[in-house]
Amino acid sequence: MDYHFNFKIKLPLVAAVAALFMQCNSADTKNSSGTVPETPAAPLTDEQLIDLVEKQTIKYFWDYAEPNSGLARERYHPDGNYPDNDANIVTTGGSGFGILSLIAADSRGYITRAQFTERMGKIATFLENADRFHGAWPHWMDGNTGHVKPFGTKDNGGDLVETAFLCEGLICVREYLKNGTAEEKALANRYDALWKGVDWDWYRNGQDVLYWHWSPNYNWEMNFPLAGYNECLITYIMASASPTHGITAAPYHKGWARNGDIVSANTKYGYPLILKHNYSEEYGGPLFWAHYSYVGLDPHQLTDQYANYWDLNYNQVMIDYKYCVENPHHYAGYGANYWGLTASYTRNPDGSTGYTAHQPNNDTGVISPTAAASSIVYTPQESIAFMRNLYENHSSLTWGPAGFYDAHSQQYNWSVKWYLAIDQGPTPVMIENYRSGLLWNLFMNAPEVQQGLLNLGFHSGKYGF
Template sequence: MIRFSLLVLSFAFLSCGSKEQNQKGEEIKPSVEKLSDEQLLDVVQKQTFKYFWDYAEPNSGLARERYHPDGVYPENDANIVTTGGSGFGLMAIVSGISQGYITKDQGVERLNKIAYFLGKADRFHGAWPHWIDGNTGKVKPFGIKDNGGDLVETSFLAAGMIAVREYLKEGSEEEKAVAQKYDVLWKGVDWKWFTNNKNVLYWHWSPNYAWQMDFALEGYNECLITYVLAASSPTHSIDAKAYHEGWARSGGIVSAKTKYNIPLILKHNGAEEFGGPLFWAHYSYLGLDPNQLSDQYANYWNLNSNQVKIDYQYCIENPKKFKGYGADYWGLTASYSRNEDGSVGYDAHMPSNDKGVISPTAAISSIVYTPKESIAVIRNLFENHKSETWGGAGFYDAVSLQNNWTAKRYLAIDQGPEVVMIENYRSGLLWKLFMNAPEVQQGLMKLGFKSGKYNF
C-alpha cells in the first residue's frame, strides 16, 4: 500500500514537471480561467490600495510622494509626503474600509494618526505646502520659491478631509471625534488670503517670497476643485467674482473647438487642440461628481468624457505608429517617462506631447467615463503584460511597449485616482460623501452650479 502510494506520488510529480504537447510537438499552455470584470477591478483596487496602506510613510501615515520598490530614491526623498496625493489617500482609506480591505477600526486609527500629524505640520495661512517631511512635519521646498502654502495641493487634501468627515460623522464617539478633527483642519484654510485681494485665486504663497510665484488659477486645468472649496468654506470663503472673472476668464474659458467631431467645450490651457493630460479629468472629480453637473460654462460630464474619448481616439489613430497603441492600450497623462537616453524622467503626456509612454492611471482612473474602454486596458495589462507592469502596489506608473520599458515605480497622485475612481464606478461612495456635504452644495450654488443628481 505504501509502495503504491509512492508510485502514484512519483507519477504525479513527473506529470507536473512535464510539458503537454500537441501532435506537432508544440507546448500546449494550460488554460487559465479569466477573472470577471468585477473580480478584475477588485484585484486592481485592492492591490493599488496598498500604496496608501502598506507603503505609506510610517511616521505620519500619509502618502509618500513616491514609492520605489527597489529602495533607490532621490536624496532625502523616501520620507517626503505629498499633500495632494495624501488627500487622494484619505479617500482611498475610506474606500478600503468600505470594501473590507481593512477593518473600520484600523482605518479610523490611521485617519486619527494622519489628522494629528497634519494639525502639527507647517501651514501658511491655513494651507499646507506641496511637500512635507514625514518625520518632522516641516515644509520640504518643491522649488526655491515654492516653500510655503500650495493652495491646489491643499484643495485636493481638503476634499479628502470632507469625505472622511462625512463618512465618520454619524459613527461611534471615537469616529465622531476623528471627523471633528478633519472638520477643524479643512475650515482652517484661509482661501480668501490666496486671492491677494484680486478676483482670482493664486496657487502659491511663500513667507520668504510672498506672491513672487505669481501663478493665477485661470482655467482650464486640474484646479476646478480649488474654486469649489474656496467658495464652500464657511470661514474664509471667496467671492463668486473670483471664479467668474478669474477661473472662467469672464467667459473666455469656453471653447467652440472639436476634435474627431467631439466638442472640447472648454479651452484646455496649452492644449486647445486635443485637450490636456487626462489627470485633468480626474483630480478635481474624485469627490466632485460630474454626473448631471453644469454651470453657465459647461456640462462637466460631457467635458470630461469628451476629453477621455479624444485621448482614446488619438491612441486608436496612433499617428506616430507607436507599438501597441489601440483599443486595449491607450491613455496619456502626466507620469514617469522615458527620456531619449533611456533614463527615467517625468512628463505630462497628452496627444500634443506623445512620447510613446502609456500611463496605466490614465485609462484606469477614467473608468467612470469609459468603462468598457478602460477595462479593456486593465485586462490587457493584467493578462498579457503582467510580468512587466504589475507590482506590489498595482500597475507600475508608466510603460512603453515601443521601447520595451517600464518605470517600475509608483506616484501617489497616480495610484490614488485609480483606487477612488474604481470605487466611484463600483459604488459611487466618494461622490456621495463629498457632494452631500452641506457646505459643498452651498459653495457650488454660490458659483452658479446645478446638479440634477443631487437636486440643487
C-alpha cells in the first residue's frame, strides 16, 4: 500500500444526497480504492506506526480539502454520500486544526515549503473575503463563496469558539513563517491581521462572560455563555491575548470560572477531576475537552488559581481509560488496547448512523479513534497500544484513505467509513506535539499569548512566565 501523498488536490466524488441517519458499512465492505487495506507482514515499530498515522490523517486536510478555499471540509465521505449535499461546506474550527496539521506536514517533509505557502496563501485569501461578524467567522461557510452556511436556524452569524480554534492555527502560521523569506514574512503578516480582526470584547454583550454566538438576524438569542469546564478554555485565552479587541480578566474569573465554583473535589478511580466538567461531574466529559484547547496551548506545568492543567487533562484521559478497561456494560473489545470515548459519529440502536458525544455516562459501545490517538501526549503507551490494535487487527473496518475512520464498534462489528474534520484534526497535531512539541512551541512562544495568559493569572514553568 502506498502511503505517500498525491499532492494533486482530489476533487470530491459526485455527492449523492443521502440522509445522515443511513445504514453504515459492515465487515464485508472495502475502502475507497476497492481493496481491503493491507497489514504489513512485519509489525511496524512504534515510531513507524505513529508516523504513518500522522501522515495518513493529514491527507484529510491536503488531498481531501475543499478545493476552492483550501480549508477543511466539515466531513469527507469516501463513498460520496453526503447529507444535505454538503460536500463543499468548510468548518472554521476543523480548519484551524487542519492548518496546524499542515505546519506539521511541512516540518516533516510530507509536503514541500512551496506547496505549504501556496496553500496558506489560498486559505488567507479565502478567510480575508469570507463572511465575518464583528470579526468572528461562522461555524460553517460555503467553500465556493465564503458565505455563511447556517449551523442552525439562529446559528447564522459569528461563532466565537470555532473562531478561537481557527485562531490557534492562524497565530502558529504567523510564528512559523515570520522569520522566513520576504514572501513568507508577507504571508505571516496576513495571518497576523486575520486573527487581530476578531472583536472578542463584542462577544461579552456588555457582561462579564463571553458568549458563543451572535447573529445579525437574531442578535444574542442563542444565549450560550461560555462557563466552564468544557472545550472552550482557549476562547478566553485568545480573547485575553488580543492586542486590538481584548478582554479584561473579569469575564474569565466571573464567567468561565463561575467566581471560583469551577473547582471540583470529586475523584474517580483515584484521579481527582480538579474542575467541574459540565454535564459530567462523575467521570469528566468527552475526551475532546482534553484536546481542542490544547492543540496549541501546552498544558505542561501550566497553572492558575484553579488547576494544574496537565493534571486536569491527564486525569480526565485516565478516567476514560480506566472506565473502558472496567467496561461496566461488557461491550466486546473494550480494554487496555481498545478505549476512548468522545464526540463522533455513532451507531443508533436501529443500526443507522447518528452523532453523539460519547463519554462514560453516554457509552453506546462505540469507540472514536480520535479519542485515544489524540491523547498520545498524555498517555503514549496506552494510545500507541490502541492504534496498533486497530491497525493490525481491525484495519478492514477502521483504516482508510485519511487514517482511522471516525467511529468503530467491536460490539456490533461496525464502522462508519466516514470522516469529520473536528475529529481528524487533533490526531496529527497531538502526535506532532508528542514527537517534537512543534505546535505547542509556536503557540506558547507567541508574545501575545504569553501576555494573555499572564493577564488571566496563568503561569508556565516550562516556558518561564
